[in-house]
Amino acid sequence: MFKASAKLLALLSVVFSIAVSQVLAVDPSAEEERIDIGGYKMNSLYLPARKAELPPIVFIHGASANLHDPVFSFREKLEGRADLLFVDRPGHGRSDRGGAENAYPDGQADAIAALMKKRGITKAIIVSHSFGGAVAASLALRHADMVHGLVFLSPAVYPWPGGIAWYYDAAKVPVTGVLFSTLVVPPLGLALINGATRSVFAPNVRPPGYIKGAHALEALGPVAFRDNAIDVANLLEWTEKNAPLYGSIHAPTVIITGDTDSVVSPEIHSRHLSKVIKGARLVMIHNMGHKSDYVARDVAVAAIESLAGKPRNLRKAAAELEARIAGDHEK
Numbered sequence: 001m002f003k004a005s006a007k008l009l010a011l012l013s014v015v016f017s018i019a020v021s022q023v024l025a026v027d028p029s030a031e032e033e034r035i036d037i038g039g040y041k042m043n044s045l046y047l048p049a050r051k052a053e054l055p056p057i058v059f060i061h062g063a064s065a066n067l068h069d070p071v072f073s074f075r076e077k078l079e080g081r082a083d084l085l086f087v088d089r090p091g092h093g094r095s096d097r098g099g100a101e102n103a104y105p106d107g108q109a110d111a112i113a114a115l116m117k118k119r120g121i122t123k124a125i126i127v128s129h130s131f132g133g134a135v136a137a138s139l140a141l142r143h144a145d146m147v148h149g150l151v152f153l154s155p156a157v158y159p160w161p162g163g164i165a166w167y168y169d170a171a172k173v174p175v176t177g178v179l180f181s182t183l184v185v186p187p188l189g190l191a192l193i194n195g196a197t198r199s200v201f202a203p204n205v206r207p208p209g210y211i212k213g214a215h216a217l218e219a220l221g222p223v224a225f226r227d228n229a230i231d232v233a234n235l236l237e238w239t240e241k242n243a244p245l246y247g248s249i250h251a252p253t254v255i256i257t258g259d260t261d262s263v264v265s266p267e268i269h270s271r272h273l274s275k276v277i278k279g280a281r282l283v284m285i286h287n288m289g290h291k292s293d294y295v296a297r298d299v300a301v302a303a304i305e306s307l308a309g310k311p312r313n314l315r316k317a318a319a320e321l322e323a324r325i326a327g328d329h330e331k
Contacts, residue, residue, distance in 0.1 A: 028094060029045065031045050031046075031047075032044065032045050032067075032094065033045075033046070034094060034095075035115060035118050035119075037111060037114040037115055037118060038114060039098070039099075040090075040096035040097070040098040040099075041095065041096050042087065042088065042090065042095045042096070042111055042112075042114075042115045043067070043087075043088040043093055043094035043095045044067065044085055044086060044087045044088065044095075044115060044119070045067055045071060045084075045085075045086040046083070046084070046085050046086075046119050047075070047079055047083070047084040047085075047086075048083045049079075049080050049081060049082055049083055049084075050080070052081065052082045052083055053081050053082070054078075054081050054082035054125075054304060054305065054308045054310075055082060055123065055124060055125050055148045055149075055307075055308055056082060056083040056084075056085065056121045056123070056124040056125070056148075057078065057082050057083070057084050057085070057124055057125045057126075057127060057304060058085045058087065058112065058116060058121065058124045058125070058126050058127070059071075059074065059084070059085065059086045059087065059127050059128075060087060060089065060112065060126065060127070060128040060129070060132035060133075060135050060136055060139075061087075061088075061089065061092070061129060061132050062128075062129040062130030062131045062132050062133075062156075062293075063130060063131040063156075063228055063231065063232055064216075064219040064228055065092070065129075065214070065216075065219060066088050066092050066093030066094075066214075066215055066218055066219070067086040067087055067088045067093055068086075068093075068213065068214050068215040069129070069214045069215075069216075069293065070086055070127070070129070070293060071086050071214075072210065072213040072214045072294070073293050073294045073297045074127070074293075074297060074300070074301075077297060077298070077301050078301065078304075082304075083121065085115075085116065085119055085121060085124070087112055087115060089108050089111075089112075089132070089135065089231075090102035090107065090108050090111050091103075091223075091224070091227030091228075091231070092224060092227065092228065093215075093218065093224075095111075097227055098111060103227075103230050103231060103234050104234050104238050105134040105135045105137070105138040105235070105238050105242075106138050106142065106238070108135045108138070109135050109136075109138035109139040109141075109142055109143065110142065110143075112135065112139060113139060113142070113143040113146055116146060121146075122146065123145070123146050123147070123148045124146065124147070124148055125148050125149045125150070125151065125304055125307055125308070126139060126140070126147055126149070126150050126151070127151045127153070127300065127304065128150075128151070128152055128153065128155065129153040129154060129155075129292065129293040130153070130154050130155065130156050130263070130264055130290065130293075131156050131231065131232070131235065132155075133152045133153070133154075133155025133156055133157050133269075134155070134156060134157050134235055134238065134239065134242075136150055136152065136155070137150075137155075137157055137242070137246060137249065138242070140249045140251050141242070141245055141246075141248065141249060144249075144250065144251065147251045148251070148252075148307065148308075149251055149252040149253065149254075149304075149307030149308075150249070150251050150252070150253040150254070150307075151253075151254050151256070151300055151303045151304060151307070152253065152254070152255040152256070152270070152273065153256050153257070153292040153293045153296065153300060154256070154257045154258065154261055154263075154264050154266070154269075154270065154290050154291075154292045154293075155255065155257075155264070155269055155270060155273060156235065156239075156264045156269055157239060157243065157246070157269050157273055158239050158243050158268050158269050158272055158273070159236060159239045159240050159243065160236070160265065160268055160269075163236070164229075164232050164233055164236065165232075167180075167185070167229070168228075168229040168232050168233055169229075169233070170184075170229075171185065171225055171226045171229035171230075172226070172229045172230050172233045177226055177229070178222070178226065181222040181223075181225045181226040181229075182222040185220060185222065185225045186220050186221070186222065189217075189219075189220035189225075190217070190220065193211060193216060193217065193220070194211070197210060197211055197216060200263060200289070200290050200291055201289055201290070201291045201294075201295070202262070202289050203260055203287060203289055203329075204287075204288060204289050204291065204295045204325065204328070205328060206291075207294060210294075246273060246276045246277060247276050247277070247278070249277050250278070252279065252307050253277045253279070253280040253281070254280070254281045254283065254303035254306065254307065254314070255270045255273055255274050255280055255281070255282045255283065256270075256283045256285065256292050256296050256299055256300060256303060257269075257270035257282075257283075257284060257285070257288075257292060258284075258285045258286075258287070258288025258289050258290065258292055258295070258296075259284050259285065259286055259287070259288070260286075260287055260288060260289055261288070261289055261290045261292075262289065262290070263289070263290035264290060266284065270282060270284070271284075281303075281314065283296075283299060283303070283314055283315075283318050285299070285318055285321055285322060285325070286322050286325070287322070287325045287326065287329065288321075288325060295321070295325075296318075296321055298317060298320070298321060299314065299317045299318050299321055302314055302317040
C-alpha cells in the first residue's frame with residue numbers, strides 16, 4: 001500500500017512539475033548568455049556602451065528574483081551611459097546552482113567576480129537590492145580590487161529577530177522540501193503573486209507590467225523556489241559571522257532605503273551599515289517601502305553618478321522623490 005502511494009505521489013509530482021513549468025516558462029532574451037565560469041554556467045545580460053561616461057555597473061538582484069528585476073528598473077535609465085552587467089545569481093533565473101558554496105553569499109560573490117572577469121570587467125560600481133546586499137558586501141570583502149563603489153538598496157546584511165518565513169523552512173529540507181516546492185508552491189504562488197508583489201512595493205504603487213517585465217513568475221519554479229529558500233535560511237548564519245567584518249570595507253558607499261520598509265528593517269540593516277562603513281552615505285526616503293530598486297531608481301542613478309565623480313546632489317534627488325511619493329498618496 002505504501003509503495004503504491006509513493007509511486008502515485010511521484011507520478012503526480014512529475015506530471016504536475018511538467019504542467020507548472022509550462023505555465024511558468026518564459027522565453028529567454030536573445031541578449032542573455034550563459035557562460036562557463038569553471039564547471040557550471042552563469043547567466044547574464046551584458047550591455048556594453050560605445051562611449052561610456054560612467055564606470056561599468058554590475059547589478060545583483062534580491063531574493064525571489066532574477067536579473068530581469070534590475071533590468072526592469074535600470075536599463076532605460078542607464079543603457080549607453082556605462083557597460084551594464086545584469087546577473088542571475090547562482091540557482092536563480094538561468095544560472096546553474098554550482099557547488100554547495102553557492103548557497104551562501106560568499107560563493108555567489110566569487111561566482112559574480114569570475115563572471116565579471118569573463119565579461120572583461122575588472123572593476124565596477126556594484127548595485128544591489130535586498131538579499132543581493134549581502135552578496136555585494138561579500139564581493140567588497142573578498143574582491144575589493146574589483147569594486148569601484150557600492151550602492152546598497154534596502155540591503156539585508158545583519159542578523160534579524162524572528163527567523164525566516166514558514167514556507168522557507170518547509171522548502172529547504174531535503175525530501176519533503178522538494179515535494180512542497182513542487183506540489184504546493186507553484187499553484188499557491190500563482191494564486192497569490194498579484195497580492196504578494198503589491199505588498200512588496202507597499203505603501204508605494206506597483207508599476208504597470210511589473211510581473212511580466214521582471215519575470216516574477218520564474219521564482220515559483222520548484223528548483224528556483226527551493227534554492228531561494230536555502231539562500232534565505234543560510235543568510236542568517238552568514239550575517240552572524242560576517243557582519244563584524246563590514247568595517248573593513250573601504251569602497252565608497254551609498255545606502256538607499258525607505259522608512260516604511262516592512263520586509264527588511266531599515267534600522268537593523270541600512271542605518272547600522274551606514275555607521276560601520278567609513279564615509280558611507282545613508283539616504284532614507286520617507287514613505288518608501290522595500291522596492292527601492294524601482295521606486296528610488298532616480299536616486300540610485302544619482303548615487304552612481306556621485307560615486308563616478310560627477311556632481312550630483314543626493315539630497316535634492318531624495319527630496320524630489322519624496323515629493324512625488326507624497327503626491328501619489330494624495331491622489
